[in-house]
Amino acid sequence: MGVPVKHLLAAAIVIVVGVMPVSAKTGSVIVTAQMRNNAVRNVERYEWAKQRRDAVVSRVQRWMEMSDEELWRMLPSQEMPRDSSVNFRSPGCPNCGMDHYKAPYNPSRWHWDFDEHPWQALCRNCNQWFPSNDFAAYYQSALDEQGKFRLGAGDPQYLKPIEGANPEWIDDGTGVKIGDGKWFFAAHYAFQVWHALIDAAEDLATAYTLTNDARYAHKAAVILDRMADLYPEMDYSPHYRLGMEASTGGSGKGRVQGCIWETFTAQKLSSAYDFVYDAMAEDAELVAFSQGMAGQYGTGDKSSAAAIAEHIEQHMLREFVIGLKDGRLAGNAGMDQHAMALAAIALDHPSET
Ligand SMILES: [Zn+2]
Known part of the structure; x- marks a missing residue:
């Protein structure tokens, strides 16, 4: 007697899931579709809500004016050193002392x-x-x-x-x-690019929650997708060994930034991913762009919105969890827990989180 096909199929699914977690996410959960609709209605009714929307929309204007490819190319990879202060251990300026x-x-x-x-x-x-x-x-x-x-x-x-x-x-x-x-002039610039685009992803995603306008979510998703290409390699320690600092607290540990501020990286990018998920799941333009870049630069499977979501979860959100466990994300009281909770909520995976 043969084993029923459906049992074999179930066994195969268990094996695949065991090797590589598959995205279980079905929608934005921190700000749901209903909450976005409420926000849009509040903006129409209340001055305070309109001011909040206008402030965020004005902050993201400069990113909205850039092409997807310009945003993609802006982010430096791991081997480009990153320093938050130029002259943390050296006095003054080489010109004016x-x-x-x-x-x-x-x-x-x-x-x-x-x-x-x-x-x-x-x-x-x-x-x-x-x-x-x-x-x-x-x-x-x-x-x-x-x-x-x-x-x-x-x-x-x-x-x-x-x-x-x-x-x-x-x-x-x-x-x-x-x-x-x-x-560290060039390294300071690289640090500022990451810093600005982490904030940009958060602001663009927030703009989507206050407008329901998928164009904001699209730009945020372009940034998140590119960050996920680069994030697994991100490790601050080689830069610390060159004499740089970016909030490691003297430990030398971190990822994009030192381990203390890196909890903000995880908080902001986890929320941003969850905020834009509903729009991202239907963003054909994102798939076309990301697949085109993947064809040129070998950045993996970007053949569907689901594949891009899986990429961001696997190569960024789960990397935050790895960093929280190995000490490369280690903030002050409460910051780690905040970061872990947001990564877990954004992953929204019943057996994992
Ligand atoms: Zn000077």
């Missing part, structure tokens, strides 16, 4: 400009842009076939000062080194 501390500290004594000065940082006291080489060109020349930056692999012609510039202020990604001092 200790006068640097006369610059206003809000939000930082260093300034960056994604549009006009890619891959640079400005001292807000002496108004000097650093580094003195064309790091944007160096960065482009160091990208591999997957669009990932390979440290040390760039074209050395871009490690010379641009004409008339100071030959000491050269950065190859590991910082400008003068004597015992190190200034």
Whole structure:
């Protein structure tokens, strides 16, 4: 007597599920479709709700004006170092020295400009842009076939000062080194890109919850999908060993950022994924874009909205859980629990969470 086919099928499903968890999510749960409808109605009725909607929509305008591909290409991969403060362990500025501390500290004594000065940082006291080489060109020349930056692999012609510039202020990604001092200009820029796009994903997703407008969810999903391409490799410790910091609390551990702030990464991106899930599940334009990029850069199966959801869950949300267990996400009191709870709610997998 043969085993009934349906039993074999069930056994096969158990084996597949055992090897790789399959997405069990069926809809947005933190802000449901009904809650989105309520929010839209509140915006029509109440001034406070309209102000909240307008503030978020205005913050995301700059991201809405970028193409999907421009957003995708903005995010640097693991080997591009990341530093939150330029000069955490070195005094002042290579140009104006200790006068640097006369610059206003809000939000930082260093300034960056994604549009006009890619891959640079400005001292807000002496108004000097650093580094003195064309790091944007160096960065482009160091990208591999997957669009990932390979440290040390760039074209050395871009490690010379641009004409008339100071030959000491050269950065190859590991910082400008003068004597015992190190200034992490390119790494600071890379940190700011990640920081800005994590906030962008959260804001775009929030804009969707307050408008029901799937265009916001689409842009958030483009960012989340690309982040999930890169996130499994993300590890802060090699950057810490170069002398960098980004809220590791001195432990050297972390992923995109140090282990303390990385709990915010997990909180924001887990919520963003859940917020946009309903729109993402029906986003044919996202599938077309993501599949096109996957064809060029080998970023895995992006052949359906379900495949992209599975990718984000497997390569980002479950990576947050791994990081919370191995100490690469380790915040102050309550931050870990908040991050774990949001990752679990976003995964919404009955047997796992
Ligand atoms: Zn300066």
